[in-house]
Amino acid sequence: MAETAKTAVLQEETRIFNTPQWIIEHSNSFQWMKKKGFKTEMEMRAWCSENYVDFWDEMAQSYADWYKPYDQILDDSKNPYFKWFLGGKINVAYNAVDRHAKSWRKNKVAYYFEGEPVGDKKAITYYELYRAVNKMANGLKSLGVEKGDRVSVYLPMIPELPITMLACAKIGAIHSVVFSGFSAGGLNSRVTDAESKVVVTSDGFYRRGKPLPLKPNVDTAVQDAPSVKNVVVVKRTGVATDMVEGRDIWYQDLVAAQSDECVTEELDPEDRLFILYTSGTTGKPKGIEHAHGGYSVAPAYTTAWALDVQEDDVFWCTADAGWITGHSYVIYGPLCLGATSILYEGSPDFPNLGRWWSIIEEYGVSVFYTAPTAIRMFMKAGDQWPAKYNLKCVRILASVGEPLNPEAYMWFRKNIGADQAPIIDTWWQTETGCHVIAPLPMTPEKPGSVAFPLPGFNTDIFDEEANSVPLGYGGNIVQKTPWPSMLRAFYKDEIRYKKEYWEMYWDVKPGTYLAGDKATRDKDGYWWIQGRIDDVLKVAGHRISNAEVESAAVSHPKVAEAAVIGKPDEVKGETIVAFVIVKEGVEETEDLKKEVAKHVRTVLGPVAYPESVYFVKDVPKTRSGKIMRRVVKAKALGKPVGDTSALANPESVEMIPLIG
Numbered sequence: 288m289a290e291t292a293k294t295a296v297l298q299e300e301t302r303i304f305n306t307p308q309w310i311i312e313h314s315n316s317f318q319w320m321k322k323k324g325f326k327t328e329m330e331m332r333a334w335c336s337e338n339y340v341d342f343w344d345e346m347a348q349s350y351a352d353w354y355k356p357y358d359q360i361l362d363d364s365k366n367p368y369f370k371w372f373l374g375g376k377i378n379v380a381y382n383a384v385d386r387h388a389k390s391w392r393k394n395k396v397a398y399y400f401e402g403e404p405v406g407d408k409k410a411i412t413y414y415e416l417y418r419a420v421n422k423m424a425n426g427l428k429s430l431g432v433e434k435g436d437r438v439s440v441y442l443p444m445i446p447e448l449p450i451t452m453l454a455c456a457k458i459g460a461i462h463s464v465v466f467s468g469f470s471a472g473g474l475n476s477r478v479t480d481a482e483s484k485v486v487v488t489s490d491g492f493y494r495r496g497k498p499l500p501l502k503p504n505v506d507t508a509v510q511d512a513p514s515v516k517n518v519v520v521v522k523r524t525g526v527a528t529d530m531v532e533g534r535d536i537w538y539q540d541l542v543a544a545q546s547d548e549c550v551t552e553e554l555d556p557e558d559r560l561f562i563l564y565t566s567g568t569t570g571k572p573k574g575i576e577h578a579h580g581g582y583s584v585a586p587a588y589t590t591a592w593a594l595d596v597q598e599d600d601v602f603w604c605t606a607d608a609g610w611i612t613g614h615s616y617v618i619y620g621p622l623c624l625g626a627t628s629i630l631y632e633g634s635p636d637f638p639n640l641g642r643w644w645s646i647i648e649e650y651g652v653s654v655f656y657t658a659p660t661a662i663r664m665f666m667k668a669g670d671q672w673p674a675k676y677n678l679k680c681v682r683i684l685a686s687v688g689e690p691l692n693p694e695a696y697m698w699f700r701k702n703i704g705a706d707q708a709p710i711i712d713t714w715w716q717t718e719t720g721c722h723v724i725a726p727l728p729m730t731p732e733k734p735g736s737v738a739f740p741l742p743g744f745n746t747d748i749f750d751e752e753a754n755s756v757p758l759g760y761g762g763n764i765v766q767k768t769p770w771p772s773m774l775r776a777f778y779k780d781e782i783r784y785k786k787e788y789w790e791m792y793w794d795v796k797p798g799t800y801l802a803g804d805k806a807t808r809d810k811d812g813y814w815w816i817q818g819r820i821d822d823v824l825k826v827a828g829h830r831i832s833n834a835e836v837e838s839a840a841v842s843h844p845k846v847a848e849a850a851v852i853g854k855p856d857e858v859k860g861e862t863i864v865a866f867v868i869v870k871e872g873v874e875e876t877e878d879l880k881k882e883v884a885k886h887v888r889t890v891l892g893p894v895a896y897p898e899s900v901y902f903v904k905d906v907p908k909t910r911s912g913k914i915m916r917r918v919v920k921a922k923a924l925g926k927p928v929g930d931t932s933a934l935a936n937p938e939s940v941e942m943i944p945l946i947g
């Protein structure tokens with residue numbers, strides 16, 4: 288076995304938590320298991336993965352409606368460009384909205400919208416959602432948006448966000464949502480790469496009690512984005528907003544004149560639904576493409592099986608729709624099931640740290656899905672906040688985005704889950720579109736472990752030579768078979784897609800997807816995620832590339848070079864630290880440090896703000912000029928730096944300060 292695979296990690300966690308029988312028996316996955324006659328969970332998981340094509344076929348029939356049935360489930364002849372549900376016709380907007388609006392669910396609440404200002408609330412039924420989507424779809428058409436055109440969506444978590452996404456889907460346009468925590472620079476690169484015709488934004492949004500502007504970022508971002516013909520602006524806060532004559536139009540005015548009926552396009556299942564830019568190892572974000580067919584199936588299946596969302600649940604996924612978790616579990620998954628969800632605009636601590644718990648109590652949230660960084664923040668703030676509220680309504684808890692450490696697991700379980708709700712720790716990625724490794728409600732849980740690959744996946748851990756590593760050993764997470772909500776390509780860059788995800792094992796086992804994370808399995812086969820193998824940061828669960836922050840820092844006129852690392856942080860998982868080399872003759876001052884951090888914030892957005900900046904004279908590099916962030920990080924954190932023989936400038940290592 289290859290040397291690198293011998294990174295066995297001894298898991299010391301011995302606690303096991305069994306979910307109460309009533310929760311298990313009530314669960315969707317348990318009922319399916321009984322119906323099919325499987326005796327154990329592991330037997331079921333194994334069968335579904337071995338027979339993954341049949342399994343996904345059944346999921347596609349159970350969870351989606353097709354205008355025309357497909358005649359081929361999977362086409363794997365052009366590996367790694369897989370196609371699903373060939374010959375069928377479908378639209379995810381039909382599955383998420385139209386069919387419910389035409390059924391008994393017509394007056395069922397799709398979203399309880401909760402604005403940040405206390406008391407700003409609105410219940411939106413499926414029928415209301417249907418009409419709002421139709422109006423916006425007609426509005427987009429009136430601006431000349433056609434099938435295949437891209438629409439960038441830069442909105443806070445307000446109802447117009449899902450409405451705009453669904454309106455795009457309805458007419459076959461491709462949405463590209465950009466998180467509103469990115470600033471003009473981050474928005475510009477995403478709008479220009481996608482060549483979007485329209486940008487949908489808002490005048491502003493509420494954060495910690497204050498109305499903040501958003502539209503000015505769009506004005507800056509589209510200055511040199513010639514593809515953009517119109518900017519549609521939702522009036523949210525009423526702050527004074529400059530509107531450019533002939534280009535900008537108020538959302539409210541655009542939809543007012545439109546009919547509330549609109550034909551849903553019958554699409555090919557491989558027609559693109561959206562592009563979502565995510566961070567890779569270079570400074571250029573990757574435009575991950577997803578398709579209508581797969582997205583009508585896999586988010587709904589996992590919302591039902593892993594999160595166990597049922598007809599009478601009130602589901603709350605706290606993610607922003609600017610990230611993949613919002614796409615799959617605020618929008619497409621729950622809506623395809625006809626479920627009721629919460630949509631919350633603001634921050635978790637406004638007006639105080641009880642806000643989230645008050646929402647759970649008020650609406651009777653029964654399934655609650657959030658991120659470790661938030662759990663750790665609340666853990667730090669103390670038990671007294673959740674203790675003020677009646678959280679007995681909670682049946683299922685879930686987590687995503689980064690490892691949920693056992694301490695946070697225990698706090699979440701005890702304080703929010705009344706010591707009985709299972710915690711579904713879901714491992715997945717922008718690229719996978721849906722959960723891949725997770726417990727089911729019936730799975731006995733080990734705090735800190737993501738349990739096992741879900742039914743339908745053939746996930747494994749490989750060493751460098753494509754051997755599956757034995758229990759107790761670590762290696763690379765891989766997918767050995769395709770799945771419907773897999774990424775299809777990078778927008779306008781199919782070659783890079785193949786190179787990044789499929790090249791690693793191509794010669795030995797073609798068709799093996801390299802996830803980019805390491806994991807290990809303990810003696811019982813439980814999976815433990817060990818983190819990324821590449822230079823991708825996870826700051827408060829947000830995926831940011833080191834290279835992107837470095838290039839933002841270097842765009843400051845006084846900065847010559849920068850190396851960015853993640854520093855472990857109790858709450859956020861990681862914080863951003865930048866080592867900066869200034870240009871000849873520039874004075875290294877405390878003010879300049881602040882200026883550089885502020886500059887990164889201006890270029891990329893608050894989400895990429897460096898917590899600290901250090902000046903250095905040089906950074907370790909390979910002979911080909913690549914910054915060795917691994918070495919920078921080890922030296923800065925006082926860890927062994929390992930082999931530095933490949934460095935062009937080994938003396939630079941000593942120049943990296945220890946960062947306490």
Ligand code: WTA
Binds near residue numbers: 690691715828829830
């Ligand atoms: C990390 C978020 C540990 C992982 C859905 C992955 C996790 C990256 C978990 C994808 C988890 C996600 N435990 N790590 N439960 N879930 N990750 O694309 O490193 O924003 O590769 O998708 O988040 O981040 P992305």
